[in-house]
Amino acid sequence: MRSETTSTTRSPQDLGQHIRVLTHALQGIAGSIGMAPAFVDAPQFFYNYMYGDWHPYMEASEPATEDLKARNQNVLHLVNYLESLLPKEAHRKVEEYIDAVNNRYTAELDYAYMVGFQTAFRMMLLGITDPELLMAKFQPTADS
Structure with a gap:
């Protein structure tokens, strides 16, 4: 269920790219402090968060x-x-x-x-x- 206040100005392709960049950044941060960069659910979390579903x-x-x-x-x-x-x-x-x-x-x-x-x-x-x-x-x- 999407929030009524969700901005629809981004295309799904832009959002997908944005989520990949955020996930990559998190993996880089985790790697820099010695954590396994296994953010399996991060893309789905970001998708839900950006569409107001979190x-x-x-x-x-x-x-x-x-x-x-x-x-x-x-x-x-x-x-x-x-x-x-x-x-x-x-x-x-x-x-x-x-x-x-x-x-x-x-x-x-x-x-x-x-x-x-x-x-x-x-x-x-x-x-x-x-x-x-x-x-x-x-x-x-x-x-x-």
């Missing part, structure tokens, strides 16, 4: 592990138990509480994703940039 929140919050599935089931059982203790009129407040908690978790996930992305980008820059160049601005000069 949804990191959905990917991160999908109950993909048995542990997460069990935790979700536990939450559902607790909600059902709480609702059984409360009068019907109070069930809406339980839903509002759950919505408020989920909104907080969504904000936390968004922030954690941003920090993780920034950290990964900084680590990548440190790996491909001479540390002396990065630290040069922090070195004392003769007139300081």
